[in-house]
Amino acid sequence: MKILSIETSCDETAAAVVERLPSSNLKIISNITASSAGIHARTGGVIPEDAARKQIESIIPVIKLALSESKLSNNDIDAIAVTVGPGLIGSLLAGVETAKTLSFLWNKPIIPVNHLLGHVYANWLNQEKHSEFPALSLVVSGGHTDLILMHSYDEVEYVGGTRDDAAGEAFDKTARLLGLPYPGGPNISKFAQKYLDKNPNEKLTLFPRPMIGDNTFDWSFSGLKTAVLREVSSKNSKLSDYKSIAKNKGVVKNKEKLSAEIQEAIIDSLVEKSLRAIEKYKPKSFLLAGGVSANSRLREKFQSRIPLLRDSGKLAPIAFHVPEVNLCTDNAAAIAATAFFVGKEIPWQNIVANPELTIVDK
Numbered sequence: 001m002k003i004l005s006i007e008t009s010c011d012e013t014a015a016a017v018v019e020r021l022p023s024s025n026l027k028i029i030s031n032i033t034a035s036s037a038g039i040h041a042r043t044g045g046v047i048p049e050d051a052a053r054k055q056i057e058s059i060i061p062v063i064k065l066a067l068s069e070s071k072l073s074n075n076d077i078d079a080i081a082v083t084v085g086p087g088l089i090g091s092l093l094a095g096v097e098t099a100k101t102l103s104f105l106w107n108k109p110i111i112p113v114n115h116l117l118g119h120v121y122a123n124w125l126n127q128e129k130h131s132e133f134p135a136l137s138l139v140v141s142g143g144h145t146d147l148i149l150m151h152s153y154d155e156v157e158y159v160g161g162t163r164d165d166a167a168g169e170a171f172d173k174t175a176r177l178l179g180l181p182y183p184g185g186p187n188i189s190k191f192a193q194k195y196l197d198k199n200p201n202e203k204l205t206l207f208p209r210p211m212i213g214d215n216t217f218d219w220s221f222s223g224l225k226t227a228v229l230r231e232v233s234s235k236n237s238k239l240s241d242y243k244s245i246a247k248n249k250g251v252v253k254n255k256e257k258l259s260a261e262i263q264e265a266i267i268d269s270l271v272e273k274s275l276r277a278i279e280k281y282k283p284k285s286f287l288l289a290g291g292v293s294a295n296s297r298l299r300e301k302f303q304s305r306i307p308l309l310r311d312s313g314k315l316a317p318i319a320f321h322v323p324e325v326n327l328c329t330d331n332a333a334a335i336a337a338t339a340f341f342v343g344k345e346i347p348w349q350n351i352v353a354n355p356e357l358t359i360v361d362k
């Protein structure tokens with residue numbers, strides 16, 4: 001079975017063709033992503049109207065390219081999968097309306113997909129062995145930080161999440177306070193790495209880790225912005241808000257050290273709480289997902305800490321999964337993967353974009 005999938009929830013326009021082999025493994029035949037991040041870098045963040053306009057321009061060329069790279073025609077496609085939410089309404093509509101039109105014209109079934117589950121199911125792409133249930137999954141993206149327990153494909157329980165800013169949002173907003181461009185995560189990570197290469201053993205404890213010691217599985221990242229702003233403006237009183245920093249980008253000192261501190265504060269919070277949830281729920285696998293899971297230090301921390309838990313005798317063996325780096329951020333192959341495992345075909349007339357969808361919504 002082959003699915004043509006479409007993803008337009010934010011500033012990426014993506015289409016892919018994915019095949020489920022008889023072994024049930026998923027093979028990516030083509031996977032095209034066009035990003036309007038360059039435009040948003042100029043404004044310091046995504047302006048929804050600009051993102052939607054770019055989606056409309058890019059969607060047809062991107063779908064055509066995904067089909068031509070797959071060397072297949074619409075006749076070879078069995079179904080169309082499309083992200084219906086959560087996301088920006090204008091961006092979502094570009095994908096949803098295009099998918100509806102193609103479904104009608106080509107007479108193909110359509111499968112609505114939850115974008116957040118898409119991030120989770122990126123862990124099933126290009127894998128010989130599928131993740132085992134129960135699986136605990138941490139989704140860390142620009143708009144969401146959610147911890148879920150998957151008892152099976154269809155049974156998903158919410159365990160915890162952010163009470164304010166998402167982890168990716170914390171990277172993006174604090175990057176702005178250092179005068180680094182959008183998207184902040186990859187830039188903070190690059191600057192942090194330079195510092196860590198020179199100071200591999202330094203303890204990085206400048207910024208707070210709120211809620212790290214409490215007994216919930218929730219996070220709070222919004223205070224990090226204030227802490228970073230206070231630190232930056234304490235060194236130069238002219239740098240007192242986003243605007244003055246944008247004007248005097250080059251003036252912010254110690255960008256490498258501050259990036260390392262920011263990254264460590266976010267990663268420590270994510271890792272400590274997740275490990276505690278692993279101890280409580282004792283899953284067979286732990287899945288990391290979402291744009292922030294592209295962060296190499298976060299990946300390494302989980303990779304090294306999970307076996308320690310296992311060795312301490314607290315747990316039965318648990319497998320750690322994280323998607324290939326290029327499949328962590330928004331892409332359409334992950335949307336097809338979700339459709340194969342939990343998708344339900346519905347008539348195109350019933351497909352509705354829902355910007356407020358949560359990770360446990362069906």
Ligand code: KG4
Binds near residue numbers: 171290
């Ligand atoms: O999942 P995603 O592509 O889009 C959303 O659904 O939001 O995630 C984008 C987020 C942005 O906040 C971006 O800064 C962050 O993922 N991100 C990273 C890295 N690459 C992307 N954060 C930290 N380190 C990275 N290497």
Ligand code: ZN
Binds near residue numbers: 330
């Ligand atoms: Zn995403």
